[in-house]
Amino acid sequence: MANNIPLSRLRNIGIMAHIDAGKTTTTERALYYSGLIHKIGEVDEGTATMDYLWQEQERGITITAAATTFFWQDCQLNIIDTPGHVDFTAEVERSLRVLDGAIAIYCAVGGVEPQSETVWYQAERYKVPRIAFVNKMDRIGADFFKTVEEMKKKLGANPVVMQLPLGFENKFRGVIDLLKMVAYEFDESTKGEKVIEVEIPDDYKEEAEKWRQKLIEEVAERDENLLEKYISSSNIEIDEIKKVLRRETINCQITPVFCGSALKNKGIQPLLDAVVDYLPSPLDIPPVKGLNPETGEEVVRQTSAKEPFTGLLFKVMYDPYVGYLSYIRVYSGHLKQNDTVINSHTGRKEKVLNILRIYANKREEMKEVSAGDICGLVGLKSALTGATLYAPGKPIVLEAMQFPEPVISVAIEPKSKADQERLESILKDLELEDPTFRIRRDPETAQLLLSGMGELHIDVVVERIKKDFQIPVNTSSPMVSLRETITAVGEGEGKFIKQSGGKNIYGHIVLRIEPHPQKKEFEMVWNVPPEIVPRDFMPAVESGIREAMETGILIGSPVRGVKVEVIGGSFNPDDSIDMAYKTASYIAFKEALKQAKPVLLEPLMAVKVISPEDSVGDVIHNLNGKRARIYQVQQKGQFEVISAYVPLVNMMKYATELRSLTQGRGTYSMEFFDFEAIPEEVSHQMISYK
Numbered sequence: 001m002a003n004n005i006p007l008s009r010l011r012n013i014g015i016m017a018h019i020d021a022g023k024t025t026t027t028e029r030a031l032y033y034s035g036l037i038h039k040i041g042e043v044d045e046g047t048a049t050m051d052y053l054w055q056e057q058e059r060g061i062t063i064t065a066a067a068t069t070f071f072w073q074d075c076q077l078n079i080i081d082t083p084g085h086v087d088f089t090a091e092v093e094r095s096l097r098v099l100d101g102a103i104a105i106y107c108a109v110g111g112v113e114p115q116s117e118t119v120w121y122q123a124e125r126y127k128v129p130r131i132a133f134v135n136k137m138d139r140i141g142a143d144f145f146k147t148v149e150e151m152k153k154k155l156g157a158n159p160v161v162m163q164l165p166l167g168f169e170n171k172f173r174g175v176i177d178l179l180k181m182v183a184y185e186f187d188e189s190t191k192g193e194k195v196i197e198v199e200i201p202d203d204y205k206e207e208a209e210k211w212r213q214k215l216i217e218e219v220a221e222r223d224e225n226l227l228e229k230y231i232s233s234s235n236i237e238i239d240e241i242k243k244v245l246r247r248e249t250i251n252c253q254i255t256p257v258f259c260g261s262a263l264k265n266k267g268i269q270p271l272l273d274a275v276v277d278y279l280p281s282p283l284d285i286p287p288v289k290g291l292n293p294e295t296g297e298e299v300v301r302q303t304s305a306k307e308p309f310t311g312l313l314f315k316v317m318y319d320p321y322v323g324y325l326s327y328i329r330v331y332s333g334h335l336k337q338n339d340t341v342i343n344s345h346t347g348r349k350e351k352v353l354n355i356l357r358i359y360a361n362k363r364e365e366m367k368e369v370s371a372g373d374i375c376g377l378v379g380l381k382s383a384l385t386g387a388t389l390y391a392p393g394k395p396i397v398l399e400a401m402q403f404p405e406p407v408i409s410v411a412i413e414p415k416s417k418a419d420q421e422r423l424e425s426i427l428k429d430l431e432l433e434d435p436t437f438r439i440r441r442d443p444e445t446a447q448l449l450l451s452g453m454g455e456l457h458i459d460v461v462v463e464r465i466k467k468d469f470q471i472p473v474n475t476s477s478p479m480v481s482l483r484e485t486i487t488a489v490g491e492g493e494g495k496f497i498k499q500s501g502g503k504n505i506y507g508h509i510v511l512r513i514e515p516h517p518q519k520k521e522f523e524m525v526w527n528v529p530p531e532i533v534p535r536d537f538m539p540a541v542e543s544g545i546r547e548a549m550e551t552g553i554l555i556g557s558p559v560r561g562v563k564v565e566v567i568g569g570s571f572n573p574d575d576s577i578d579m580a581y582k583t584a585s586y587i588a589f590k591e592a593l594k595q596a597k598p599v600l601l602e603p604l605m606a607v608k609v610i611s612p613e614d615s616v617g618d619v620i621h622n623l624n625g626k627r628a629r630i631y632q633v634q635q636k637g638q639f640e641v642i643s644a645y646v647p648l649v650n651m652m653k654y655a656t657e658l659r660s661l662t663q664g665r666g667t668y669s670m671e672f673f674d675f676e677a678i679p680e681e682v683s684h685q686m687i688s689y690k
Contacts (some may be wrong), residue, residue, distance in 0.1 A: 112147065532570060
């Protein structure tokens with residue numbers, strides 16, 4: 001595909017929602033109506049284009065963010081379909097980091113569900129403009145207006161209704177366009193491909209006029225010229241309204257709302273028109289800013305092919321045919337095959353062997369990629385999520401991505417000792433792909449531990465090991481991943497003096513540690529004169545500290561939330577080497593940790609339980625027994641929604657308990673909230689048991 005489309009006609013868009021709201025089904029219709037595919041696949045049948053992994057097809061859910069490209073009107077749309085399950089929220093996080101706009105999809109029956117809130121606030125953090133699509137208008141219990149109201153209450157959004165549903169539930173047949181004041185029906189014999197424009201039925205006209213008036217008022221209040229026309233009763237042109245709607249959407253001040261039923265092939269074409277009309281091109285986004293790693297000064301790169309090359313590597317995926325495939329967003333400049341770039345994580349040169357256009361699990365070779373586009377690169381040797389790639393001699397490092405800490409662990413071992421080395425190699429590859437998946441060895445049992453965001457996350461990894469890599473393994477029951485932190489100041493001194501092959505080796509360091517005031521995982525401050533310890537040893541000292549932090553002194557869990565100050569030490573010009581300072585720092589940190597009053601932390605989950613009214617008392621009583629902090633109980637039809645913070649350790653196998661308490665009618669969702677100190681009496685039991 002040619003890469004010479006004007007930037008004004010490029011859209012980098014994400015599809016985001018709660019699980020089962022219809023993201024992949026909506027994307028599938030978009031691909032079909034654009035002509036990219038010629039047969040509609042279905043999620044439930046395992047034939048959806050974007051859910052191409054065998055596990056996605058078997059489970060009927062999206063596990064990994066999948067990218068594709070197609071054309072609509074005269075625009076190129078780069079679309080990323082993101083997962084809706086909370087265990088894979090990192091896929092949403094890294095996608096939103098590089099996207100210019102998003103479609104937020106809501107189920108017309110479920111409304112704004114928990115993961116919908118999570119992804120909304122992720123988009124807020126990255127200032128990603130959004131339009132909304134209320135899906136499943138054909139379902140029993142569908143309520144368009146309730147969903148719009150929940151967007152206001154739960155998300156603090158400013159939804160602007162652009163369409164009304166034409167019919168509800170099994171009588172839903174189309175949408176009413178409030179700008180043009182016409183209705184659209186979708187021909188079922190052509191799977192909705194043929195869009196039929198009809199007059200608004202008489203029994204809908206009054207309602208449509210009322211909502212159109214609200215739309216005009218909302219827009220007029222945001223533009224002086226339109227407000228003047230509105231007050232003077234002058235005619236306001238549709239193009240004038242669209243211009244203001246686009247500007248305010250891009251500024252994240254409003255969210256245009258559309259509706260339809262993706263499964264029934266209704267409402268998708270107007271939604272794609274809205275992507276073109278209201279979501280930004282790369283030119284509408286502020287120029288990217290970063291830091292010069294050599295000077296610390298701010299660097300600004302305009303969205304232009306004439307600027308030096310700058311790209312952000314946001315996803316790494318192992319491909320059996322090409323090796324590691326690195327997904328990048330190009331922010332400035334251009335890149336050709338066999339060009340050399342600098343990788344910010346290593347500071348080293350990397351050669352780009354191939355540039356690929358991604359179509360889900362298919363690839364198309366590109367000669368060149370320019371500012372504003374998204375593509376895949378082949379050939380990078382040190383591909384890590386979050387790395388900035390830049391032109392030699394033009395250094396810049398873009399803001400890093402932050403990912404949550406894993407909260408569930410299992411022990412894993414191969415059934416055959418012969419597979420041990422291969423298993424560890426594969427796990428390291430999987431760790432590179434997924435920034436929320438970790439591997440480490442238990443310091444006491446020497447077991448290999450896999451850690452992830454939930455039981456489903458771990459299950460997916462283990463199944464890949466068994467089926468994709470053909471390694472039979474045994475795993476333990478899921479265990480909650482604990483952390484250790486400190487509550488006081490501690491100091492430690494480490495010395496490493498050794499003779500090796502007739503040569504002396506010397507390292508000496510003194511550290512002070514304290515709780516991090518901003519609760520960051522780790523920060524090191526170098527506060528020692530170069531004549532005492534040269535700054536050349538800083539990387540070795542940091543490496544030793546980080547290694548020491550991987551095993552705390554209470555139960556061997558990783559240590560987090562520590563500020564480390566290097567306050568002293570010494571060196572010998574002839575005998576001091578990096579390895580000695582790494583070891584000395586390890587010793588000093590462990591010594592300081594003993595004085596700093598360490599405590600155990602456990603993952604706290606934000607839990608929402610939907611319970612029938614007659615079971616609410618039993619559900620709340622059960623949650624209270626789990627050390628839950630219930631902060632809200634809301635009525636939702638014939639059900640009550642209980643919101644609480646609950647330690648993850650007490651939520652294991654909760655699905656079975658809830659079914660019993662509610663005769664199978666209750667449901668729940670949960671997501672990681674924060675790490676919190678374990679009560680002293682519980683902590684003592686854990687430490688004694690360990």
